[in-house]
Amino acid sequence: MADIHAEEPTRRDFLYVASGSFVAVGAAFAVWPLIDQMNPDASVLALASIEVDISSVPVGQEITVKWRGKPVFIRHRSEEEIAAAEAVDVSTLRDPQTDDARLVDNPEGKLAKDWLVVIGICTHLGCVPLAYKGEYDGYFCPCHGSVYDTSGRIRKGPAPLNLEVPPYKFVSDTKVQIG
């Protein structure tokens, strides 16, 4: 190429920079599909909601259902468990949240205090906690020793957050829709 040294940028310089930028933008657009394919696909998203019959769960017991590949605990709480969860001074918690804020209304529009629905994944590193274990008779994670209470709130151990409450609602007295 000829040796051109102009003081001012030339039209040619502009064209070089413009075409270079255009290529960069085009490359970025081309990369996006390569990354986006790693996100959850349509078939995974299609399984995002389930309905569960809870009529067979007696007071003081819980069932585990699978939702989005994760365990969800549906716990039929006893009076004592509810009382224990409500008696806690919220300001002393690591992840402050009242028991009520972790529940939803039943079909009559009243807070369903006897049903606790949480994702059974420890917020530390993702193990499945054991129910009715640990100091507060809520949950205990065997991996690194996190302890949760009867509202699924973190009380001791390395986990930073309460057990997550999935989006759910009562579709009837005996059916819960998760997701």
Added chain:
Amino acid sequence: MSGESTYNPGNGFTRWLDARLPVMRLVHDSFVDYPTPKNLNYWWTFGGILSLCLGIQIITGIILAMHYVPSTDLAFASVEHIMRDVNFGWLIRYTHANGASMFFIAVYIHMFRGLYYGSYKAPREVLWILGVLIYLLMMATAFFGYVLPWGQMSFWGATVITNLFGAIPVVGESVRTWLWGGFSVGDPTLNRFFSLHYLFPFLIAGVVVLHVWALHVTGQNNPSGVEVKDPKKDTVPFTPYATIKDGFGMSVFLILFAYFVFFNPNGLGEPDNYILANPLKTPPHIVPEWYLLPFYAILRAVPDKLGGVLAMFGAIAVLFVLPWLDTSKVRSARFRPLYRQFFWIHVVVCIVLGWCGAQSPDKILIHVGEGGFDVTDLSRILAIYYFLHFLVIFPVLGLKEKTKALPDSIADSVLGKSAAKA
């Protein structure tokens, strides 16, 4: 160190080829007439042993991929199919599974060799950094591979490790979802891990080429840590001296390898991985493979989620800057009496950290009243020491230590004329 080429094409064809693609010349200059320090001991055979390990893993891995099915419904069964039905499938799988452990035994010896003899110091910083990069890629490859049999440890190991990335602020959640391809570890995860497990060994092979290239630019370090002065007196040609010595080292190493493959094939594994993965039930005691245990202990030693993850990655990241943390002018620990002691303390600390990683974190070691000194407490002390070793002891020791007199040359050190003068 790479001087003039001594390659002499012997016939018409090699002369013709040499003028077009001097690949024979490259091989000759790199592996035949390449000058190696004459005082190399058996710790220097682990480079060759590692190449052998990589070769074994790639060959057995490609064969296993012909029989394995990366699907959550079929993966576990296909591994049992390999074990029971495929001709010699048991041999190939046990070689591959134990080969990973052998690879790590060799790489740890190779790295500690480098630490003892100061092989990471100028002018070999890039060589060392490429080595740490290979080590990182090895850990990633081993992790992806461990997930593939889709047993309980595969699944929960994958869950815990991918959740580590979730602890990273801002981008962590997205990275974790991209690894999963869903809302938890599942079919998409297994498929992409299989793809990456196939890819990564070739990335390792690529970095190994750079590693060997860098090695051949600076030349090998040696037990005396003194640079080659007179190639005639200080070195011997790679072939036959180093080739045969490496070959002997490989043969002895293969005896250990064969012991595990034939007599104790599951000795280094976890029995829980022969239980099909169950996303609803975590095994009571999750442990990674032995070669990751020290880092797992460091992770658990920190009572904060993000802090633990940072400490764990930091324990490896600190190796990248090692060449600049060491202030000593002397390479080899032979002439560094204090460093030699700290080196062995560090080796013991790493091993005990590994032991801690395999224990239950609340296991009490010394009883005091109701509680006591448990594994987590011990891990904390050792993890702090691990970082002190690199961040404080290395820089301070180099300035304070009174080193022994170095030999004038490699030839002198071999002939025992070392500390007399200077």
